[in-house]
């Protein structure tokens with residue numbers, strides 16, 4: 038793998054503060070030292086690097102853009118840069134951090150009781166507790182509002198029943214935030230590992246995100262105290278607002294995967310020679326690919342930065358984030374495929390990072406709102422007409 042020195046065609050670094058660049062550099066060094074030398078092996082073995090959980094916590098990666106309760110209190114742009122650099126290493130690491138911070142810590146902070154916040158947030162920020170987010174069901178993915186999971190009140194307890202699937206970190210989580218329909222609407226419940234009736238198992242045979250744990254959750258007459266319900270949110274606003282947080286991080290993360298593929302293909306093309314000992318980078322058809330890639334990366338960087346600045350000013354909403362996620366993941370996937378082509382046969386070998394990123398990005402294209410669903414969200418924003426059904 039070739040060394041990475043950043044990708045900045047349009048002097049975008051000048052738009053970042055010194056503090057933002059310092060955060061990026063810290064994560065970049067962490068990824069270069071702790072992830073890049075080993076990721077090929079973890080991916081091949083389908084293994085999530087559990088030993089990095091505490092190291093990432095020490096660097097403040099979990100809930101980094103949240104204030105208080107032991108969180109790093111960074112800006113949304115700094116948080117985005119963390120996600121970018123983590124995903125340059127591997128989408129699996131970024132997925133772990135997204136689930137932990139945006140999908141579990143964020144709703145506890147926003148909608149939880151003080152007791153829930155005290156119990157979980159410091160422990161999760163320190164990596165001493167792991168969380169997962171259970172929304173998707175076997176029959177309800179793009180349309181989670183159709184969920185079958187049910188919560189029935191029984192005295193000072195709730196009884197939960199249902200199946201959740203494709204849940205990041207499911208089997209390694211100490212606490213699952215499970216969304217289920219109660220009598221008064223969809224509610225979020227904190228279900229601790231080991232609660233009777235609650236089981237989880239890993240989904241095997243993934244050709245994507247192999248260095249990430251993905252699981253199914255089963256809840257059969259699981260009793261949790263009513264105090265485990267997030268008291269301050271009801272309806273689909275709860276899970277959807279978490280998704281907006283996670284999608285924001287994904288929009289940045291995808292740039293990292295795209296930059297890794299671009300960098301690798303560029304260095305390769307400058308040294309690989311064919312026909313009269315000329316580097317393949319000297320051919321117009323190859324250069325056309327690089328021109329396309331760097332243009333799309335530059336546009337993606339500007340889009341992410343603008344959404345980040347809007348978010349820091351309190352103006353970013355879910356439709357802005359949809360454009361960020363939709364565009365940046367799509368261009369990253371296109372760049373990964375083009376970069377794979379530039380490496381020829383070597384492009385399919387896991388000695389190079391491109392095929393792994395490409396496979397990962399297939400999941401990223403699908404999760405947190407598929408590309409189609411984000412198209413419909415943007416379509417509704419500009420026309421005022423919802424076209425989901």
Ligand SMILES: Cc1cc2nc3c(=O)[nH]c(=O)nc-3n(C[C@H](O)[C@H](O)[C@H](O)COP(=O)(O)OP(=O)(O)OC[C@H]3O[C@@H](n4cnc5c(N)ncnc54)[C@H](O)[C@@H]3O)c2cc1C
Nearest residue numbers: 170171172173178179203204205400403404405407409425
């Ligand atoms: C590795 C991985 C990790 C994941 N982690 C989590 C997690 O931690 N927690 C969690 O809750 N979920 C998680 N998911 C699930 C993910 O969010 C869902 O896969 C996603 O929402 C899509 O749902 P689905 O797979 O059921 O596809 P479907 O909803 O069945 O969609 C299939 C296809 O139909 C298209 N489609 C559906 N409806 C429409 C429409 N109205 N118009 C146009 N096209 C449409 C979709 O765009 C897609 O192309 C994860 C998934 C993966 C792959």
